[in-house]
Amino acid sequence: MTASAGNGRNEASGMHTPLVVSPQDWHAAHGRLLAMEKAHTRARDALAAQRRRMPWMAVEKAYVFEGPQGRASLAELFEGRSQLIAYRAFFEPGVFGWPDHACRGCSMVADQVAHLAHLNARDTTLVFLSRAPQGDIARLKQRMGWTMPWYTVLDDFDWDFGVGEWHGTNVFYRDGDRIFRTYFVNNRGDEQMGGTWNYLDITPLGRQESWEDSPEGYPQTPPYKWWNWNDAYVEGAAPDKRWVEVSDAGEAAFRK
Structure with missing residues (x-):
């Protein structure tokens, strides 16, 4: 393949495309970009470490929600579990799409949510919150194929936690009978939500893996070892010996 002297041009679309180069030049360019991407990953890890050291805010007010089984407290x-991630989704009268659909943006967030078994295995629960009645929420979930717990807000919870007029993700930690707000993100910050890793990175305990920079005494296990099929997690079970052997190689590569 011959390298182009300047930017290419896609005649069908009129786009000015990047250079077309030899395999050797392509791998060199990829290597330079990979170095920047690795630096970005390390910076993201460092930011998550600071997030785990952010001060907590005690939740002193009692809140009540409506769920499939009736009234429920925040606890x-x-x-x-110890950790709660609560996403405020717009689904209520007045929202574009009502009553057949939730907000298009919130619906895209819901479409990204990974299997919750992996979060649950890290002592973390994810819920969605809206002001729509439970009957409408159940109908919407069935239509869209969503399975996350979804509660109806009945009081000032959304206004008290920054999501009264917009979407947003709040994170809480429960220590016995006490509940603390530990983190909040909205606007474009919600774009990264949905994947297990990104959710865990905004929790106070993080991914709970031994490579993380976390405060002393935080729960941590070796990377990879706790992973499982979404239908095979058993609380308190030791990692499968065969998977430990396989994952040792992955852990070595992780350090690079």
């Missing part, structure tokens, strides 16, 4: 939304 009950945790489903017995």
